[in-house]
Amino acid sequence: MISIFLAGASGKMGLEIQKLIAEHRDWSLDAVLLHEKPTTQAYDPQVKVFHDLDQIQGNYDIWIDVTRPDVVLKNTIWAIEHKITPIIATSGLTADAIKQLQSLAEHYHVNGIIAPNFSISAVLMMSFSAIAAKFMPDVSIEEIHHPDKLDAPSGTARITAGLLAAAGAQTSHFPKNDGGDKNIVDQLLITSKRQQGYVAYQSVDFRNDNETLTIAQNSLNRKSFMPGVALAIKKARQQRGLIVGLDKVMGLE
The missing domain is CATH 3.40.50.720 (NAD(P)-binding Rossmann-like Domain)
Structure with a gap:
């Protein structure tokens, strides 16, 4: 037990x-x-x-x-x-x-786990984005959360920016002002919005002169985080030290 x-x-x-x-x-x-x-x-x-x-x-x-x-x-x-x-x-x-x-x-x-996001789809979004950044390095991030969220940019957005920067990405073309709180993290633009009707949403937007790519994730309710929490409960004690990121126990890294 x-x-x-x-x-x-x-x-x-x-x-x-x-x-x-x-x-x-x-x-x-x-x-x-x-x-x-x-x-x-x-x-x-x-x-x-x-x-x-x-x-x-x-x-x-x-x-x-x-x-x-x-x-x-x-x-x-x-x-x-x-x-x-x-x-x-x-x-x-x-x-x-x-x-x-x-x-x-x-x-x-x-041993233990620190995770900025326990949504499986959010972890996949970050992993896929790190791959895409190697080929389309002009990137910006938008995140939208519920109005009660205290930190902006979100932890997920900050972690994503770090992953993108490690892949050689930065924001070169700044999107038109569409509101939100704008911050530069690791040379990446993060636009943070707080709106009713959202739990957690993030898009990673890539572009060059000829095409665009958007990788987006949307948690519709807090049940979306439970598979990740369950995985952490099963795996946390088996780690070496205090790891950061659910991707470590999903076999993505």
Whole structure:
């Protein structure tokens, strides 16, 4: 039986992950961390409910974090120091923070996964885009998320920009101003929009003087992330150290 601690259990992602865990006989949701005010949601008697890291007691195999950018680093440090395998689905960790966590995981001999996106199609979109960038290096990115998303550009967009840049791409032709928050990351233009009706959408747009190519991915609901979360639960403890990206366990790299 895999004992799971879920941080951010009462959020939209947290509620979906609770359903996912309940579907597996060999997985057990044993504790939750709620940083916000106490919730009226009822948990099974076996589930321990904590509201602060200092309150946590018990032994757990996996820590799944779907909280907020302002608390995820502190949460993950706590999990690693207590030798709990982290699966981090909260975006907003900086490159320096990730390096800090990887060093800490190495010190404590802890394995785990940090993923900017647990959507299988999003990971495929990034992988396909890295291939296309080698042949069409003039690229820009557009991402659209729900209005409650706190970080912009999204973690997925930033990771995509890094992959494209590593393949030799940059933005040479800037698209017409169609709104949104515009940032340059690794010499790639990222246009970020926040709109009702979206969960997570990203397009990677390639062009040259004679043709264009768009590789796009759209998560229609949060259930789209659950196959990736399930894969991470099955594979996280088998990794070497704290890896970044679901592609590592999908055999894409």
